Amino acid sequence: MADSLRTPFLKGSSKEEEKEESYIVRLEEKSEEGVSDSGDFCRRYLTESRKLWAIAGPAIFTRLTMYGTNVITQAFVGHLGDLELAAVSISITVFVGFNFGLLLGMGSALETLCGQAFGAKKYHMMGVYLQRSWIVLFVVSLLLLPMYLFATPILKLMGQSDEIAQLSGTLAVWFIPQHIGYAFSLPLQRYLQSQLKNAIIAWLSGAAFIVHLFLSWLLISQFEMGIVGAAITLNLSLWLPLIGQFLYVICGGCPLTWRGFSREAFVDLWPFIKLSVASGVMLVLEIWYYRVLILLTGHLKNAQVAVDSLAICMNINGVEVMIPLGFLAATGVRVANELGSGNGKGAKFAVIVAVTTSMVIGLLFWVLILTFRNDFALIFTQSAIIIEAVSKLAYLLSFTILLNSVQPVLSGVAIGSGWQAIVAYVNIGCYYVIGVPLGVILGWVFHLKVLGIWAGMISGTAVQTLVLIIITYRCDWDREAAKAIERVNTWSSDAPSRTLLK
Known part of the structure; x- marks a missing residue:
């Protein structure tokens, strides 16, 4: 330049x-x-882990x-x-x-x-x-x-x-x-x-x-x-x-x-806009998914205890999910870096390290939630009714945290590889065609209330995670590396450009 x-x-x-x-x-x-x-x-695992944590630590x-x-x-x-x-x-x-x-x-x-x-x-x-x-x-x-x-x-x-x-x-x-x-x-x-x-x-x-x-x-x-x-x-x-x-x-x-x-x-703003929109739709569908859970719970009869207990669980989940979101960022960068350098095998190995590391952390929190399910609500309230309600919801919270230890990392793989448009369709189908309707059916038709709503929505997350695992497993990483190099070469220009500031 x-x-x-x-x-x-x-x-x-x-x-x-x-x-x-x-x-x-x-x-x-x-x-x-x-x-x-x-x-x-x-x-190799330790080397990749160092690279991963160098990004994930500050991101978290x-x-x-x-x-x-x-x-x-x-x-x-x-x-x-x-x-x-x-x-x-x-x-x-x-x-x-x-x-x-x-x-x-x-x-x-x-x-x-x-x-x-x-x-x-x-x-x-x-x-x-x-x-x-x-x-x-x-x-x-x-x-x-x-x-x-x-x-x-x-x-x-x-x-x-x-x-x-x-x-x-x-x-x-x-x-x-x-x-x-x-x-x-x-x-x-x-x-x-x-x-x-x-x-x-x-x-x-x-x-x-x-x-x-x-x-x-x-x-x-x-x-x-x-x-x-x-x-x-x-x-x-x-x-x-x-x-x-x-x-x-x-x-x-x-x-x-x-x-x-x-x-x-x-x-070349148009292809950039298309990728940005696909990325935006993909992530906003994920972010709003569990907000729908709170909205649906608010429409239950005598919903005050249910909403209060759910809010406590969502606060715990909100803090813990910052860890896998940090791994989402790190995985996206690591996969993109390796694909951009033409190293498909390196990208695949980065995915393996990111998923296993995040899963270990998720398992740790899964155990902690189940172990202290009768006690962690005391951080937020002294109400015996709400503490008991939180204790019942703790099982669903623990499995939500476990799924969230894998799903965001796989979303990071999608971001690093440029699969945002595909994953946006996956999210629509799994979250809003499967998860939300199933939650409504379990919550109202089967009278399971907040337990049913949350269980149905966890099912949507589980299906989405399974689909992403299949997509990632079947991926031809050498081909993805070639596509990344082609994208970089197509969108870049080595010719001198004029500056707006002189």
Whole structure:
């Protein structure tokens, strides 16, 4: 790529590029230490495990801090009153949750493209892909704005009381800066993650979490700014690390992959849009699946105990699922890197290591939930009725956690391989054709209530996991590697491009 493509920050940065290349080589050499030509399985496993955890560890930490900011906000708002807590919970769950899921999925297209480009050493295209993703996600975020602007009438149509709908609608407007920020932060995180720069994401997320805790105390408790203060703290907890990551990139942190803003970002947008949409649909169907469980449970007769006990189980599941979601990210990057470098067997082995590692962790939590099924509800409540209800649901919770230790990893395989469109159809069939109807039948027709609803939906997850296992097992990895190389070569351009910044 010509020098004219660089921003003013990077002019004359050949030394930085050489340093970056040597850093990547050192990472690869370190990862290959101790791997014998005979292909000793244990050494290969440990080597791949190091690569996997180098991505998964920071990814898990980042997801926990992001999840923690919402928990902290709801904890502070809960002391303001039931109405305020309900408004914040609904705004985060319904509007922020849906739009975040869609933008997260669309941003994950970069895990396919940037991961494969990094493996193929087409480093300059990673910055172009990042800019294309910014363009696409920003336009989509603008198209989704009416959900925030008309939140009050939407909630009234959904059956919410006027009081809750009005307050939630006011709060939703305050969440617009966070919504727009997702369009830039989610692609940026995947861009950095794909080139193994996970530490900067984790450090900035940790710092933002501490700042969020302090600002929540200051604005909500001390300055008594109420739910507006809560919205401001959530906005800042997103934008502060976003600004830090952006400055890291443009000020020389990624000299090989960032060559400045380029008009090439506006080329070949249609295939990029198709992959982004497929990724978005795939992940948002997964994210919303268990939200449907809570919605259906709320329509049961005398649903208060059922909803409260289910909410406790979902909180436990929500924290634990951050681990397999970290492995989802790591698996996507590892598979994409290996396929991009033409190493189909390496991609297959990365899948084996990721699945077995996540399953071991899932089995550990499965045992813990079953062992302490009568006690873990005490963290949230002293009600004997709810504790007993949670104890009954603990069996379903344990199997949900066990399935979630495999299913997200296989979704990561799909992302790394570019199978998002296929998996989107699988998710529709397994989740919404099998899982939800079966849950309704078991819950209402067979009068099993929340146990039946959840059991039916677990069945949908089990079928989806089985289908993904079959697809992954039958995969011709050498062919996938050839397709990845073809994709990288088709979408990349080694010709000099003109920059928008000179």
